[in-house]
Amino acid sequence: MPKTSARLLALLSLLQTRRDWPGAMLAERLDISPRTVRRDVDRLRELGYPIVAFKGPEGGYRLDAGAELPPLLFDDEQAIALAIALQSATTTGAGIEEAAARALNTVRQVMPARLRHRIDALQVTAVEQSTLRPAPQADSGVLMAIGAAVQAREVLRFDHTSGTSPRRVQPHHLVTWGGRWYLVAWDLDREDWRTFRADRITPRTPTGPRFTPRELPGGTVTAYVAAKFRGAAVAGDWPCHGEVILDLPASAVSRFVRDGLVEELGPDRCRLVLGSWSWHSLAAAIGRFDADIEVVGPPELKAAFAHLARRFTAAATG
Template identity: 65%
Template structure:
């Protein structure tokens, strides 16, 4: 027979795992009587858990959110996942870094010894790849998220780029997205009649919010696809808007490591074909220079034209350098 404490923890775990439980099913799972279930539920209520009785033929129970945070129960994997998430949150760009570290310290202090050993064995460093990134305010994140959840038009001032003047915007907010340590709002811009992506660190919400709206169908299968397309400069789909093919005088294995999402075809010991894309033809042509090898453009003509344009620019730049050197 389990102790009362163990039984209470198991009962709490069951109540947390799904919305509703009948008293009879709980009694069967815990191998106790329905009367003992009622007593154990009362004990959990005394500890601060809001457990509501459900009326019906069999009766039942539901664990509701309370006004205060009672003791929580996690299994071993959940504790490790929570600790890892808190450590990773120190570079989330959401202005919660200090709070995340304090929470991680608190969680580690109350961990059983076996879990503390597992966590200490999982050593990693969360590194910011963009140390100069502007953090998003937690208050702004909450305000934007609340408007999304309520399905209400969001009004805000937006500092577009480096402009000191903030332009007022009215949008139907759809998704809050974290990408590369920055937070973005995906929304339908009511004034521009199109989907737009807004950096949260440039958003200053206005109150009150506007009227409710019916969510629109996104022009992509998922939020991830939509964000990927927007950052690639693509209007539709997730593919790059400019795609080309070249032959590089390098073995395929050397190119593959730096090809990103491009496709590499082996053409022999010192030759390979690269099919890749970018947001513009000039950007695509410039990106090929990173391979430091002879390039043969297969197509399309726009890529060849971009290479000619860059060649002229680089030639002019080198001429300017030589002229300055002669003057010295």
């Protein structure tokens, strides 16, 4: 017979998987006597779990909703936040969709009625970003292993699908970007910062020695990752910047410019300073405005407009 603590956890787990459990079936699943089941139910009740007994041909037990959520120790707002997060878990790319659904059902089952009504009224439909190919799912065990190494500040050794294995890195952050999980780390062999897709990592054990964290370029992981994925060499800056004058009101342009500078030059004229990861992408971004364009500079931007003009002309003439 398993120890009392392990048996109680097993009993609680069973009670959370279905609404009604006949006592005889619980005894059979746990390989204990019906009398021991009754004693264990009483122990769980003492811990705060609202377990009720029901009568009938197959009398048994039910994990019911209570006035509070012991011993999870969540307040109302925390419980609601947890339920919403679990509904949105399908877009995390962590391969936890089924587990999140089961966890949501477990949490909802022990919620007080006032919280269940609020959650049921807020049905979240998580829509993933449309892509030609779905983002590969990262294994939750891999994410846990990476997260543990980050937390412990221990050198992480892993195999990578690129074939350059094994890699030795000082793991600093586990981040999500565009539906994928990435490890931000200092590569010990290349002596430089690198980002690795978690779905391409197979951690090795044991981990290496502890290390003192380095300072990330840009100061924060948010600034570093944002710069990394837009091709900027320095956090907070684009590799390509250009200036143009558009025959449009500043108010019509500023609504569609996130991190650029728009200056009003008249009622139907404005100056636009914008950045991008390449000159061609910058020219294309400016070209989306339906207006005449005067390029102030630099020459690389003029050359990019000329290149796109030739390409578009060829497309138009077949």
